Amino acid sequence: MTMDTQQSGFIINMYIAAWQLQNKRFAELLEKLTDEQLDAETAPGRNTGTYLLGHMVAVSDAMLKLMGFREKIYPELEEVFIKSPDKSGKARPSAQDLRKYYHEVTNELNGFIDTLSPDEWLDRHMAVSEEDFAKEPMRNKLNILISRTTHMANHQGQMLFLQK
Amino acid sequence: MTMDTQQSGFIINMYIAAWQLQNKRFAELLEKLTDEQLDAETAPGRNTGTYLLGHMVAVSDAMLKLMGFREKIYPELEEVFIKSPDKSGKARPSAQDLRKYYHEVTNELNGFIDTLSPDEWLDRHMAVSEEDFAKEPMRNKLNILISRTTHMANHQGQMLFLQK
Numbered sequence: 001m002t003m004d005t006q007q008s009g010f011i012i013n014m015y016i017a018a019w020q021l022q023n024k025r026f027a028e029l030l031e032k033l034t035d036e037q038l039d040a041e042t043a044p045g046r047n048t049g050t051y052l053l054g055h056m057v058a059v060s061d062a063m064l065k066l067m068g069f070r071e072k073i074y075p076e077l078e079e080v081f082i083k084s085p086d087k088s089g090k091a092r093p094s095a096q097d098l099r100k101y102y103h104e105v106t107n108e109l110n111g112f113i114d115t116l117s118p119d120e121w122l123d124r125h126m127a128v129s130e131e132d133f134a135k136e137p138m139r140n141k142l143n144i145l146i147s148r149t150t151h152m153a154n155h156q157g158q159m160l161f162l163q164k
Numbered sequence: 165m166t167m168d169t170q171q172s173g174f175i176i177n178m179y180i181a182a183w184q185l186q187n188k189r190f191a192e193l194l195e196k197l198t199d200e201q202l203d204a205e206t207a208p209g210r211n212t213g214t215y216l217l218g219h220m221v222a223v224s225d226a227m228l229k230l231m232g233f234r235e236k237i238y239p240e241l242e243e244v245f246i247k248s249p250d251k252s253g254k255a256r257p258s259a260q261d262l263r264k265y266y267h268e269v270t271n272e273l274n275g276f277i278d279t280l281s282p283d284e285w286l287d288r289h290m291a292v293s294e295e296d297f298a299k300e301p302m303r304n305k306l307n308i309l310i311s312r313t314t315h316m317a318n319h320q321g322q323m324l325f326l327q328k
Binding site: 005146149 | 169174186210301307310318319324
């Protein structure tokens with residue numbers, strides 16, 4: 001491994017650290033919130049904490065497939081927590097179950113994340129064709145990690161309002 | 165320039181793109197909000213939009229210094245928007261002025277950001293000593309950009325609640 005390949009790996013590890021820090025903060029917030037607090041709205045008329053928790057699980061679960069690691073663990077969550085808004089009336093898991101799913105999906109994802117080489121991080125993700133990727137090389141696996149980190153930070157800001 | 169130095173530059177540019185996308189979204193949200201909406205609380209008893217806007221300006225202004233580019237443009241904002249909570253009663257600029265400051269500080273920052281080489285991105289930021297940096301090489305300028313991007317995403321999520 002050359003010094004410069006080491007440099008690429010170092011920079012990628014900084015992004016992985018940012019993803020893991022965001023997930024650590026999210027897990028810490030979940031620990032502080034009761035199931036009753038999660039079931040409440042983040043602000044009047046806005047999404048509940050439970051919906052946003054389910055949304056986070058569904059988005060992280062989709063990363064498993066999008067990054068080429070494996071099939072989703074809970075594919076049924078997409079319909080309820082991504083395609084449908086909160087209060088859709090569709091049956092959904094409890095806050096208690098979603099907490100477990102969050103940790104299960106995150107641990108599964110982080111296990112795969114630790115195995116990628118810099119070149120693999122810069123390879124295309126599964127929702128872009130080879131042809132489009134040749135024109136837009138930033139549509140790679142690393143970009144999924146970056147965009148999902150800011151996405152989680154965005155919703156975490158809202159979920160902070162669930163605290164007393 | 166070797167292929168691998170190019171690779172480091174490419175990976176860093178992905179992160180600069182994430183920072184710029186976050187700022188673009190923030191600017192778009194500001195466009196949608198009236199000054200009256202900014203002056204309202206994001207949720208009952210929580211920070212106002214104007215406070216969070218001032219907080220964003222103060223944090224980005226501090227990046228100018230922390231990343232070694234130049235002195236702050238509005239150093240007085242730190243006391244009101246970082247050291248003090250909202251509703252501190254301290255005199256502060258209007259929402260209208262803070263909009264201008266936001267664009268001014270962001271443009272200044274992005275001008276400098278475009279000039280850094282990969283090695284400069286990986287050099288220490290100004291709040292860490294050379295001795296500590298030797299032990300913790302991730303405390304570099306790139307890390308400031310990464311952490312400020314998720315910080316802004318976090319507060320943007322809250323400011324979305326200001327919209328009707």
